Amino acid sequence: KEKRDTKERGSMYTSLMAMLEENPGKEFKLQSLVKKLSLKKKAMVEELFKLLDQLEENGVIKQTEDGNFRLVKASSGNKTSDSKTKGAAGKGITGVVDHVNARFAYVITGEEGAKDVYVKTSDLNTALHGDTVNITLFSKKTGANPEGKVTEVVKRARNRFVGKLQLSKNFAFVVPDFKKVYQDFFIYSENINDAKTNDKVLFEVTRWGDGDRSPEGKVIEILGKSGENNAEIHSIMAEFDLPFRFPENVLKESEQIGEAISKDEIKKRRDFRDILTFTIDPEDAKDFDDAISFRKLESGLYEVGVHIADVTHYVNPGTKLDDDAFDRATSVYLVDRTVPMLPERLSNALCSLRPHEDKLTFAAVFEMDANGRVQNEWFGRTIIHSDHRFSYEQAQEVIETGKGTYPDELKLLNDIAIKIRKERFKNGAVNFETAEVKFKLDADGKPLAVIPKIRKDAHKLIEEYMLLANKAVATFVYKMKKGEEKNTFVYRIHDHPDPEKLEDFSKFARQFGHKLEIDERTVSRSLNHLMDEIEGKPEQNVLQSLAVRAMAKAKYSTEAKGHFGLAFPHYSHFTSPIRRYPDMMVHRLLQHYLDGGKSVSKKDYEDKCVHSSEREKRAADAERASIKYKQVEFMAMAENKA
Incomplete structure (x- = not known):
């Protein structure tokens, strides 16, 4: 078999x-x-x-x-007319190289209605994947796409790469790890920088070569031996152009930020220091960016405060610190390390909501009944003093046993969260709980075990109050101005799935005996029913994976288009400014409008939204690559033991 x-x-x-x-x-x-x-x-x-x-x-x-x-990316497929490129034979066209394999590339022009241009590798004129180039079209074509050659490299996508060095007597060459670079780089002996054969090195291109000569480079840093964890992870970081470290001027700015909280600053804020407040985070977390305050009011309602680290109090626009945070746009969570958006002084010290310390926060405070129905809400800057730091496991144990620290408060908060969650799904939210894993690593970064991440009530409790805050902030800003002309804001949007893709998924699910209704009014409920139906069955992973692929991708936008997956008409990201730049933008805009400020430039913020979405995708791709690397390594180690 x-x-x-x-x-x-x-x-x-x-x-x-x-x-x-x-x-x-x-x-x-x-x-x-x-x-x-x-x-x-x-x-x-x-x-x-x-x-x-x-x-x-x-x-x-x-x-x-x-x-x-x-097989390759063609911007418009065979159905689109190539009249725009047909008429351009012999003329210069600008585009970006997509080097799909060793034999040929496509140059993506991005021009609406124009097909991508086929270019043989021999006609790339030293251009590499991602480079912006000028091309000239040939008058004839042999395939479905127009053909041409690169006449000029307008802009290099990168000039630093990671690869494995091979040493000869008087020179060396490096084989790049980046999968879409199909050539080696020549290194003169004076530029080897003491690297040895099979070292993983970071190198910089010094000469791009020509048709007869290989490009040349010099070794900038030796990352370790090929196959070693640190070297391989650095290779992934280089492939996705992730920063290895913070620039000195950024670190210097972060160290110059004062730690003391003045009395004048406290007067500007709503004081929650005497109200029960705590954090719930992963066991190994160091950056605590959200805390929950809780008390019962004389009215019989419950006051739940969602307090978020006030990063924008410390990071001002126009500083090197802010520019670098914007460029990174998000923290990246690789298997064995975090590539943070902010320097450690901010993420793990000044802004981290550590217990038993006064901390500056930005809050969404709700007065709600026992069913989670919000009666009043307030948004603004606060100061807190966290009474306790729970890990998810500790909070879960208190919820399950009713014993430990603040059992009554945790039980009440959890009961309300369960009702809020139930109402959310009743309103059409989609329940995608895909299986996630984490690796237990030894001191050298070798994977010892694969551990499934199990989400319990403690995780869902925090999730529901964060979702509530994100939704409330977005709704508040959207409704501030009446009429069609709304204040510019940063929304998190998720479009409805494409009907054709849903139809394909429905047909596929039918082969396993499952039915999916694809009508826009019932698809959410039907998807949830399907996810419940397949739980624990052999086809669960296949259908869950396909269902996710059938969905649109969530992104940032200044257009308030709503969030299909959460079934929210307005949604934003407010709750994680230590690790997401869009949340910093949301904090600044919310305070600006609370202070009576006028609407800001929509175009400027849309550009920032596009950048943030691109960086988010880069982070997800890098995280996925690091997981795959560890999965392959784990399987290889298991085979060797067998």
Whole structure:
């Protein structure tokens, strides 16, 4: 049976590649691939998912925003007229290189209605993946796309890379780790910087070469031996252009920020220091950016305060610190380390809501009944003094046993959160709880075990109050001004899924005996029913993965389009300014409008939203790459032990 399955996998790969190569510009839906490859067994469908992920990781195929697959990225497919590029033969066109494999690349012009331009690797004129180039089109074409050659590299995407060094007698060369760079770099002996064979090195390009000579570089930093954890993680960081460290001027600014809280500052704020306040975070967390305050009011209502680290009190616009935070836009959580958005002095000290310390916060405070129905709300700057720091495990134990620190308060908060959550799903929120894992690592970063992340009531408690605050802030700002001309704001939006993609997913689910209604009014409820139905069944992972792919991607925008997955008409990100720059923008804008300020430039903030969404995707891709690296390493170690 094992031999037969191996043969089937090999046949699947051969058939898939033949299909893609015969149609290089065509997009294939997943359902179409399953059908064309005649995959009947669930195990083989899962193998197809793995194969597609591997091919995408290796740069052989692309998954489009619509969730379809193609051999290379062609901006408009075969249906689009290429009249714009046809008429441009011999003329210069500007675009970005997508070097899909060692043989050829596509130059993506980004021009509406124009096809991407096919360029042989030999015609790239030293351009690498991601470079902005000028190209000249040939008068004839042999395939579906126009063909051309690079005449000029306008802008390099990067000039630093990570790779494995191979040493010869008087020189060395480096094989880049970046999967879309298909050439080696020559290093003269004086530029080797004491690196040895098989060292992972960070190198900088000093000369880009030409048709006859390889590009040249010099070693900037030795990261370690190839295969060592630190070297491989640094390689992933370099591939996704993640910063290795903070610039000195940024660190200097952070060290100059005063720690003392003045009496004048306290007077400007609502004082919660005498009200029960605590944090609930992962066991190994150091940056506590949210706290909950709780008390019962004489009216019989409950006051729940969501207090968020007041990062923008310490980080001012126009500073090096703020510029760097904007550029990073988010913290990145790799398997063995965090690439933080803010220096440690801010993230782990000044802004972290550590217990038994006075801390400056920005809060959304709610008065609600026992069912979680909000009667009054208030937004503004506060000062808190956290009474206790719970880990999720500690809070969960108190909730389950009724014993320990603040058991009555935690039980009440949890009971209310459960009701808020139930109401949210009743209103159409979609319940996607995909399986996540974390790795237990030894001192050298080697994976010892894979541990599933299990979300319990303590996690969901915090989640519901954070969602409530994010929704309330967005709704408050949206409704500040009557009429169509609203105040410019940063929203977190999630479009409705594409009907065609839902139809494909519905057909696929039907093969497993499950039904999905795709009508816009009932799709959320139907999706939740399906997720409940497949829980614990063999097809759960396959269908959950496909369902997520059928959804639109959430992003930042100045347009208040609502959030489909959460079923909120208005939603934003307010609760994590230590690790997300959009939350810092939200804090500044909210305070600006609370102070009576006029609406700010929509275009400026839309540009910032686009940048933040791009950085978020980069972070997710890097995190995924680090997880895959550890998964492969873990499996290899397991095989060696067998």
